[in-house]
Amino acid sequence: MLIAQISDLHCREADAPAMLGCDNNRNIAIAIERLNALSPRPDVAIATGDLTSAGRPEQYAVLATYLAALEMPLYLLPGNHDERGPLLEAFAGRYGLVDDGGDFVRTVIDDGPMRLVSLDTSVAGHHHGAIAEERAAWLDESLATASEKPTLIFTHHPPFETGIWWMDRIGILDGLDRLAGVLGRHRQVIGMVAGHLHRTMHATFAGVPVTIAPTTCYAVDLDIHDEAPPRVTNEPPGFMLHRWTGDTLVSHTVFLDDHETYDVVSILKDWPARFERMRDRQPVPKALGAIE
Ligand SMILES: [Fe+2]
């Protein structure tokens, strides 16, 4: 099963000028194009928050035009830069979003070999994240309904301190104990994927592997000094492709930037012989290696 994860699109109004060295909307278009071109095609795509830069209706309208071009099922989760009202006005009834009168997104994607469950950490009017009682209870119940099925939780704010202080101060400030309790009760959770940090990271939380996807816009600078001035960089934007094999989840990063590929076979001494051995899962002698 292949799961594409795009994060922190920060979509802006159609006429918005580039900001912080990045044309966010152009990158969204490129990301959609790259996703559609993937082979094999992902079974599902998830967008882990900060869909827009300020949660304005005009921004969701622009985002809608980009998302309409995506050729695979997509599920949306809000981040701190989103606003639940305008988000639902734009998309309720689509992309897993339902106007249920509550204050958080509840998505369970259960049509593949791995189950995907959302954890909406957004807090109205604030940038930090939280896991209130009701959300932890919903997650607990959702996980309890399929305790044998491998499950991936997707969220916006990651459940760990990253060392980048100005992002950590708007991390999950409440409810990590609740989340740890839930994860302790449901051992089928094989991982969590998040966004918010605008750079790739890996950690564990309560014994569960957590991966943060890169952003499609500007990256957060890697500076782990306390109280360092907040900075972003033009490190390569991208998205992730998570491959579930039945017992392992492998997370690949796909960069948006144009790049060349080079044919390795052209420098191998005897590719047909090497191919045969590899196809049959036999060890490859160095004698069949590259011309160096
Ligand atoms: Fe973001």
Ligand SMILES: [Fe+2]
């Ligand atoms: Fe965020």
